[in-house]
Amino acid sequence: AQSVAQPEDQVNVAEGNPLTVKCTYSVSGNPYLFWYVQYPNRGLQFLLKYITGDNLVKGSYGFEAEFNKSQTSFHLKKPSALVSDSALYFCAVRDMGSGTYKYIFGTGTRLKVLA
Amino acid sequence: GAGVSQSPSNKVTEKGKDVELRCDPISGHTALYWYRQSLGQGLEFLIYFQGNSAPDKSGLPSDRFSAERTGGSVSTLTIQRTQQEDSAVYLCASSSGPGQGNNEQFFGPGTRLTVL
Numbered sequence: 252a253q254s255v256a257q258p259e260d261q262v263n264v265a266e267g268n269p270l271t272v273k274c275t276y277s278v279s280g281n282p283y284l285f286w287y288v289q290y291p292n293r294g295l296q297f298l299l300k301y302i303t304g305d306n307l308v309k310g311s312y313g314f315e316a317e318f319n320k321s322q323t324s325f326h327l328k329k330p331s332a333l334v335s336d337s338a339l340y341f342c343a344v345r346d347m348g349s350g351t352y353k354y355i356f357g358t359g360t361r362l363k364v365l366a
Numbered sequence: 367g368a369g370v371s372q373s374p375s376n377k378v379t380e381k382g383k384d385v386e387l388r389c390d391p392i393s394g395h396t397a398l399y400w401y402r403q404s405l406g407q408g409l410e411f412l413i414y415f416q417g418n419s420a421p422d423k424s425g426l427p428s429d430r431f432s433a434e435r436t437g438g439s440v441s442t443l444t445i446q447r448t449q450q451e452d453s454a455v456y457l458c459a460s461s462s463g464p465g466q467g468n469n470e471q472f473f474g475p476g477t478r479l480t481v482l
Contacts, residue, residue, distance in 0.1 A: 257408075285470065294370075295409075295457070297470035341409060352397060352461075353422055354471070358408035 253278045253346045257357035264332045265365050272327040272360045274342030283345035284325040285354070286316055290338045298340075301325060312336070332364045368392065370474035372458050378480045379448055387443040387477045391460030398441050399461070399471060400433055404454040412456075415441065448481045455479070 254277045264270045276282055286298040299310025306318045316327045327340060342357040371390045379385050391398050400412040411425035415435040426432070430448075435441040445452055455478050459471035 287471075287473075294475045295459075295471075295473040297472070300470060343409075352416065353411055353414055353424070354399075355411065356401070356409035 253344065253355055255342050255344045255355050255357045257340075257342055257360045259360050260358075261361045261363065263363045263365060266334055267331050270329050270332040270336070270362065270364070272340050272342075272362060274325045274327065274357060276323050276325060276342075276344045278344055278346075282325075284316075284318065285343040286310065286314070286325075286327050287341045287343060287356075288312075288338050289341065289359075295341065298327070332362075334364045334366050337362055337364045370458055370460050370472050372456075372474040372477050374477060375475065376478045376480075378482065380482050381450060382447055384444065384446045385448055385479065387445075387456050387458075387479070389441045389443070389458030389474060391439065391441070391458070392462075392472055393439075395460035395462050395472070396438065397461040397469075397471075398435055399459040400441070400443050401457040401459065402454045403457055403476070409457065412443070445479075448479075450481045453479055453481045 256275045258273055284301045287295045288298050289295045298314050299308050299316055301308045301318045309315045314329050316325055318325050339359050339361050341359050343354045346353040346355050373388045396417045398415040402410045402412055413433045414422040430446045433443045455476040457473055457476045459473045461469045461471045
């Protein structure tokens, strides 16, 4: 079965420090992987995606993610966290087994950047 | 506006009543998704529409839930005989084609449903 896991419910990081939000996946075939962010009282916004090519993907707001096939991971990273990065982050993978373009989302990780 | 819109933004209803939630996708987007976001549960896929193809209804939790998409644009999610466990934020998203599999989704602000 296709699945995606975000093992941390919450991540706390000091402003200016690097941050990592973890995501692992289980799919058949080549994965299509996405990160979305949900700021307080706002809708989900696309951050970045991995389809093919370079394992390091750069996205919006200075975020990047590294696709690691051997570890089946797609961790979200940022070199220097901002207080404004505090939000709920979702990892998603396309369900390759469904025969349609259905996506599976993780349970979300709440990032709190402390001033 | 150019984004996905949903109405109403908030809906409070009594147990047993029917509700209809509306989604207006981005013009020209052929794919439309409905999700449910419950506290601590992440996003739960409900249903997916792609053009004129039969929808993927595999995520609908019970036969009380149904959705339709008229004219390939506006979609309505209907919940019949609402239960308290239906309380959640219902999110709609749209995506452009034809390469649906690698295109990001654009989400609406959601409808917060509270069943008393």
